[in-house]
Amino acid sequence: MLNRHRTALATAALAGLALATIGAALPATAAPAPVRLSLNKTATASSELNATMAAHFVDDGKLGTRWSSQPAPTKQWIKIDLGKKYSLDRVELRWAYDYAKSERVQISTNNATWTEIYQNTDVTKRNQSIPVGATARYVRVVGDKAAYNNGYAINEFAVYGIDTAPAK
Secondary structure (H helix, E strand, O other): OHHHHHHHHHHHHHHHHHHHHHHHHOOOOOOOOOEEOOOOOEEEEOOOOOHHHOHHHHHOOOOOOOEEOOOOOOOEEEEEEEEEEEEEEEEEEEEOOOOEEEEEEEEEOOOOOOEEEEEEOOOOOOEEEEEEEEEEEEEEEEEEEEOOOOOOEEEEEEEEEEOOOOOO
């Protein structure tokens, strides 16, 4: 009887060890990867050069199109409405030849109150990846000073973040 009891305890212990080993081998659930949230979302700007360089071209996924502002050495802005609030990861800018020498990136949840998350008064790179780490619905790029007097032009303005919407 004692041997049968020891055998039962040993079997239970081995079964527990096997379950613990299997559980340890299962990978932890990974956090969702950031996705491009801005693709083909509504974009508006302080000005547009013409219909072929309108604001909606800034987030169409094509490097051959762009938004261009009216020629002006003054401030110009372009913003994207993501449609709802998201946890944002980064903003990627692909400036065309007419880039901002001084720029700011701002976010908002209500399109009225803006929070500045990035400022650069001496831009030297036309391709930028700017970390965000905040929640917002609207993202705006403000050109404070143009590199040239032609105004501003952006080929792609992409906003990445976590889309927590349930899969359909």
